[in-house]
Amino acid sequence: MKNIVILISGGGSNMAAIVRCAQRDAWAEKYGAQIACVISNKADAKGLVFAREQGIATEVLDHKAFATREEFDASLAALIDRYDSLAAPALVVLAGFMRILTPAFTAKFAGRMTNIHPSLLPAFPGLHTHQRAIYAGCKFAGVTVHMVTAELDHGPILAQAVVPVLPDDTADALAARVLTQEHVIYPRAVASLLSA
Ligand code: GAR
Secondary structure, eight states: OEEEEEEESSOOHHHHHHHHHHHHTTHHHHHSEEEEEEEESSTTOTHHHHHHHTTOEEEEOOGGGOSSHHHHHHHHHHHHHTTOOSSSOOEEEESSOOOOOOHHHHHHTTTSEEEEESSOTTSSOSSOHHHHHHHTTOSEEEEEEEEOOSSTTOSOEEEEEEEEOOTTOOHHHHHHHHHHHHHHHHHHHHHHHHHO
16 A cells, blocks of 8 residues: 555645545555545644544644754654555655755655645745735736645646636635635645556
8 A cells, every 4th residue: 555644734624635535536446545644733733633533543743842843853754654655655745734844854755745835836935825926916826736845835846726816805715716726636636646
């Protein structure tokens, strides 16, 4: 089995979309892949509830318990390794995981770690993407799935989806429109990596 480990920090709706897609499209039979674990850096992340309901193993690793970013990332990497399958490298899927990663961590999972970012990269890396797109007068916004490299919100683009920015849009309204597309493209992008 190819083990997929999904990292979240909050609602986990992208993680849920991936889990549902894996069930619906029988990733176990099709790709020999399973969602082995959902890890959150926050104990109260709502997504953990969904994962547990689905019978998926969950882990919490609170970043506040670590003195440095390096120590947290080293423990996180060790935790992920526990779900690394022997037969094939695990895919690490960042789904609303709101942490800046150290170079050692990104190097360790190079080529097998993906992220979803709510903008049309390379535009608007970082935070507050929707408000920044509205302030900039963008007529279109969207979402990007990319491989993770050492540089924040960079790395080879796997998939993008575009939505219109409507007159009088608020950041929340735009975020909700983008999120519906996130749920479409992220499972698809993961599936195409598994089938490659
Ligand atoms: C999503 O919009 C995702 O693109 C974004 O956080 C949200 C998480 O939602 N990620 C980032 O901003 C990463 N820089 P979810 O927890 O419901 O999937």
